[in-house]
Amino acid sequence: MMERLWEDILDRFGEDVVLHGKEEDVVLRAIVQPVLDQGREQETAGPLGLGRQDRLRYLGPAACPLDLDSVVEWRGKTHRVRSAHLAGTGICPHWWAVLCPGEEAG
Numbered sequence: 001m002m003e004r005l006w007e008d009i010l011d012r013f014g015e016d017v018v019l020h021g022k023e024e025d026v027v028l029r030a031i032v033q034p035v036l037d038q039g040r041e042q043e044t045a046g047p048l049g050l051g052r053q054d055r056l057r058y059l060g061p062a063a064c065p066l067d068l069d070s071v072v073e074w075r076g077k078t079h080r081v082r083s084a085h086l087a088g089t090g091i092c093p094h095w096w097a098v099l100c101p102g103e104e105a106g
């Protein structure tokens with residue numbers, strides 16, 4: 001029952017994202033939100049100039065696993081998976097992940 005409720009939440013509040021996997025690309029519904037830290041700057045200066053420090057929170061279906069090689073496309077931009085965990089096992093399983101900006105296609 002909880003799994004069906006989670007699917008309803010993703011249908012209602014989620015957005016279409018593309019999960020670029022090793023074998024194929026999958027279009028699915030997921031909740032993606034910016035992680036807002038008051039004590040952290042969005043850009044930091046490094047030896048090569050300014051670098052983006054944006055992070056996004058990803059909540060997606062358990063049926064579409066993520067790993068550190070996964071790339072998520074959201075709103076036309078690619079994001080790399082920084083960490084991913086299967087959460088809610090036995091109750092309401094879903095993938096919880098932190099995404100960071102991916103390399104821009106040039």
